[in-house]
Amino acid sequence: MAGLLQTERQSARPKAYLTRRYRLSASHRLHTDAYSAEQNRAVYGKCNNPHGHGHNYGIEVTLGGSVNAQTGMVCDLGELDVFARTHLLGRFDGMNLNTLDEFREVVPTTENFTREVYRVFQGFSGAKVVRIRIEETGNNSFEVGEEPGRG
């Protein structure tokens, strides 16, 4: 048994995925200057309320890569948490998304928010971020990136 495990350990570099979930709260208003006031109301409905509204977003960051033979890990979780504290929570938590530069040109729908968070995490050097999934509410979620297991 020990001999078999020994051989497997030396030859196999299995690829696994690790997902960390963060929570942040932010407000937004769905509105575009490309539409008339009436069109905005028609397309975005109650999300067009000029005063905005907010969500507790659940953000799942999925990293993919070979499991390091020394640590048994795809990524140092502490490093990911430090990155997320600065670049995810530090940037978006407690904010009004419409006021941020990232959403000056694009509507802060959760589709666009998910794309932005995916872009932000491409700057993480500890492991490859393959997917971002954001739950806007318990009923809506959005994903950007690859489907794990297809790589």
Add this chain to the structure above:
Amino acid sequence: MILLTRKAEFSSAHYYWNEAWTEEENRRVFGRCANKNGHGHNYTLEVTVAGEVDPVSGFVVDLKELKEILQREVVSVYDHRHLNLEVPEFAAGTGTIPTTENIAIAIWRRLEGKIPGAKLHRVRVYERDDLFAEYYGER
């Protein structure tokens, strides 16, 4: 093809320790997880299998049978055990640290080929509700 997922839970103790490293290195890399007295989690296992629906039974697999397989192959071995001390794939000398990633891989190896009529698609292991690892059999 249909994907079907069955959940199971186990509660286990573990710690992270690389025998090739000094105590100082272990503490630096693994932090509190290197405490040799161990700590524990309520793990949630989600096993997803892929297969065709049997035209007569309407099943991909018999869920009761899948439940029994998970119980026999995984839960009975891991639940209320110390993974480093009592589970052979993580024992001293294997060099395999019972991280969430390695637990997912080990469970895949325990289940592969043991589920009649369906293909193992994914093993997902939640260490906590904000952290999980997945393995799809990729090398």
